[in-house]
Amino acid sequence: MWVANELVSSYEIDSTVADVMNKVDIYLIPVSNPDGYEFTWTTDRMWSKTRSKATNNGCTLPNCDGVDPNRNWDDHWEDDEGSSTQCCSDLFKGPTPFSEVEVRNQKEFVMNIPNIKAYIDVHAYSQYWMYPYGWTQAAAKDAAFLIHFNKARLCILRNEC
Numbered sequence: 001m002w003v004a005n006e007l008v009s010s011y012e013i014d015s016t017v018a019d020v021m022n023k024v025d026i027y028l029i030p031v032s033n034p035d036g037y038e039f040t041w042t043t044d045r046m047w048s049k050t051r052s053k054a055t056n057n058g059c060t061l062p063n064c065d066g067v068d069p070n071r072n073w074d075d076h077w078e079d080d081e082g083s084s085t086q087c088c089s090d091l092f093k094g095p096t097p098f099s100e101v102e103v104r105n106q107k108e109f110v111m112n113i114p115n116i117k118a119y120i121d122v123h124a125y126s127q128y129w130m131y132p133y134g135w136t137q138a139a140a141k142d143a144a145f146l147i148h149f150n151k152a153r154l155c156i157l158r159n160e161c
Helices: 002-010 015-023 034-042 101-111 143-157
Strands: none
Touching (some): 002 015, 034 101
């Protein structure tokens, strides 16, 4: 919500923000895992998975509910690097890609945005800015740009520019 507030409150006083806002449609999804988010406030502050029942995920172990929504997408889902097939793991990718309603809904929302140019996923769990994917240690083909972009973003967020 901080980003939304900054964009709206800066529009009238910052010509760069106004220029971007006049040229680009920005969609914000403040919370894409509402059940998991609520659980962090009532039960486990560091919870990062969905709240789907373990039995729905083919898991017979007690207290192993949920799927990591960040690893439930179909890109490299079949790879085990960066995820887990163990249902009790915080990195459990789920029984199938898009098995989680939260992930399916987010996918459908994003896929229905015409002419999309960028998708940025901010992780509040560990304050990560991950790029390009979590399934490989290899550098992205545009790593130099992403590093520059990340440094600029941090400079702005920290009011150091």
